[in-house]
Amino acid sequence: MATHAQTREQKSLEAKRARIQKEIKEINRLLFAEKKEKGTVLDQMDALDRKINMSQELIRVTNQQTNLLNRQINANVRKLAKLREDLTLLKDDYATLIQKSYQQRSQQNRLMFLLSSKDFFQAFKRLQYMKQYADHRKKQGEAIVKAAEDLKRTNTQLIGQRKIKEQLLADNKRVKDNLFKQINTQKELLRSIRQNESKYVAEIDKKKREARRIDREIEKLIRSAIASTNKKSGSADKNSFSLTPEAKLIANNFSSNRGKLIWPVEKGIKSQGFGKYKDKVYPGIIHQNNGVTISTDKDAVARAIFEGEVIEIMTMKTGQKGVYVRHGNYISMYYNLAEVFVKKGDKIAAKEALGKIYTSKFDGATKLKFYLYQDTKKLNPEDWVYQL
DSSP: OHHHHHHHHHHHHHHHHHHHHHHHHHIIIIITHHHHTTOOHHHHHHHHHHHHHHHHHHHHHHHHHHHHHHHHHHHHHHHHHHHHHHHHHHHHHHHHHHHHHHHHHHHSOHHHHHHTOSSHHHHHHHHHHHHHHHHHHHHHHHHHHHHHHHHHHHHHHHHHHHHHHHHHHHHHHHHHHHHHHHHHHHHHHHHHHHHTHHHHHHHHHHHHHHHHHHHHHHHHHHHHHHHHHHHHHTOOOSSSOOOOHHHHHHHHHHHHTTTTBOOSSSSOEEEEOSEEEEOSSOTTSEEEESSEEEEOOTTOEEEOSSSEEEEEEEEOTTSOEEEEEEETTEEEEEEEEEEEOOOTTOEEOTTOEEEEEOBOTTTOOBEEEEEEEETTEEEOGGGTBTTO
């Protein structure tokens, strides 16, 4: 039972390790591509910080795997010693058995042993004894073969575990070496930023103004959509949708899929999560993200996370567009689109393409800003979308 539990734990750790390695690879491919395009120092700092955190997590998981393997190796070493001891005893017992059998055979013939019985009952008992003795010899032989096979299998398993451990240790060393380089790069970037503090602060202010402008526009359009829908049903509620039976069904289905909804892009990584977070350079500065930011490939398409209806298309002064999709009393919003493939009133299915995501001409970054609301209440998309 303990072995099975360890195997399950090992598989779970390996899956987690593979996921972290994949995410680090995506960070290198998507986020660090911005450096080639002269991305902002703010974006570079965010990308580097995320990679350092993921590298530290990878080291931690790999250490857990190594520790688990050490326990398994030690258990197998003890098992190997016990199997060798058992095999030696079995072979000694079998040798004694064969020797006695030979001595008995030379002293008197089996047939004479039976014929010398006093009566039929004694002959029958002697026949049973001879049969049991032969069966015991056979079982002893089979036990030796099985013990030898167990010994060989455990030894092979032990060799394999030691090879895996060596590989894990080598991988960890490589990750630690890279982490050291990343930390040094981060320190250099920090020095560069602090030498140009005014430029950095200007970038922060610009991003904050843009975020506030988008948030105001989103809330305005959601309230407008609620008012428009409720007016048709005769409701004066300004904060929540008045739901038809069909809309209730969609809302219930959406709610029951919490934590299982698909990503709003086919491929990508979360480059900024939901909620408040400290500035990487000046921890005293607090930022707020009311959605999540997902970095993806150039020409990538935003897709609907669930069936619903397009209730609004937003276009900002900068030209970027946003699509609002209603799912009962839930709204998913996909912002930073260069092109839109749907129109207001369209009924759409999960995974349906909504628009092409904008790629910045300044830094080459392709980022989708994804928001989720229940009526006018902001929701954390990380709680709803699978492994976001």
